[in-house]
Amino acid sequence: MGLISNGTTIFDAGSMAAGLGGSMVFIKKLTASSSANIDFVNGTSDVVLDNTYKEYLFTFKDIHPAVAGSIFRVNFSDDTSSHSYDLTKTTSMFRTRLDEDDSDPTLEYASGTDIAQGTGNQDLVVNINDNNDSCCAGYLHLFNPSSTTFVKHFISIMNSDGESSRCFGSYVAGYVNTTAAVTAVRFTFGGNNIDVGDICLYGIV
Numbered sequence: 001m002g003l004i005s006n007g008t009t010i011f012d013a014g015s016m017a018a019g020l021g022g023s024m025v026f027i028k029k030l031t032a033s034s035s036a037n038i039d040f041v042n043g044t045s046d047v048v049l050d051n052t053y054k055e056y057l058f059t060f061k062d063i064h065p066a067v068a069g070s071i072f073r074v075n076f077s078d079d080t081s082s083h084s085y086d087l088t089k090t091t092s093m094f095r096t097r098l099d100e101d102d103s104d105p106t107l108e109y110a111s112g113t114d115i116a117q118g119t120g121n122q123d124l125v126v127n128i129n130d131n132n133d134s135c136c137a138g139y140l141h142l143f144n145p146s147s148t149t150f151v152k153h154f155i156s157i158m159n160s161d162g163e164s165s166r167c168f169g170s171y172v173a174g175y176v177n178t179t180a181a182v183t184a185v186r187f188t189f190g191g192n193n194i195d196v197g198d199i200c201l202y203g204i205v
Contacts, residue, residue: 024057027201032194034066039083040201041184049183051146053203058140058185060158063197068130069163070189073121074140076152076176077184085186086119091174093123100165110170117177121190125158125170135197136160138170145182152176 028047030038040058042049049056063072075085093113097106113123125136138158145152156172176182187199 023205025053025203025205027203029198029200032063032197032199035194037186037188038194038199039184039186040199041077041083043183047201048203049145049185049201050181053205054144055204056142056145057202057204058142058187059200059202060136060138060140060187061198061200062135062137063128063199064135064195065128065130065189066193066195067189068128070128070130070192071126072124072128072136072158072160073188073190074124074154074156075121075186075188076182077186078178078180078182079184083184083186085121085184087182088117088119088177089115089122089174090117090177091115091122091172094171095126096167096169097162098167100167104166115174121188122172122174123170124156124172125160125168127162127168128160129163130195131161134161142182142185148179148181151178152182 028040032038040047040049076087077083077085078087091114093110095108095110097104115122128134128136136158138156140154140156143153144150153175158170160168162168
């Protein structure tokens with residue numbers, strides 16, 4: 001027996017109808033090696049960041065800073081030639097914290113890391129340790145970056161083992177306030193090198 005909704009067949013004989021559902025398509029992996037930045041630029045090195053997909057996903061795996069206390073950040077560009085990562089953004093950030101000795105449990109709105117119509121880098125997670133086993137990890141969703149009608153929303157969830165043996169969880173949401181197509185995304189520690197780590201880009205069908 002099939003599943004039909006409003007005259008449209010969703011499932012038939014256990015299979016989803018053609019054209020329904022979706023998938024995640026791997027596009028590109030960039031690996032840091034004492035890198036100042038990691039940039040995903042549409043049309044460069046097989047990177048796709050255009051109207052091929054309406055949603056893009058960046059995953060961060062074992063991003064290790066060269067300097068303790070580094071802050072992992074993101075910014076956006078609409079110019080693939082000059083790479084000026086300075087688009088206007090409005091954002092908000094919540095942060096959780098718990099020390100390894102079970103002290104200082106915290107849930108807070110991180111007002112010092114939000115942006116109100118500013119062009120600077122957006123913090124994704126703060127105070128990452130530089131111990132050999134320390135890193136941060138998580139993901140960022142970017143929605144419909146090629147739209148020339150709407151602003152560009154993004155959401156990020158990340159975790160890090162911070163300085164002084166503590167866990168930070170960060171929840172960031174915001175939008176790039178432009179109707180120009182966003183064609184490049186930069187990840188950085190803001191002056192400190194990304195020692196090692198992988199960032200992968202996927203398109204969501």
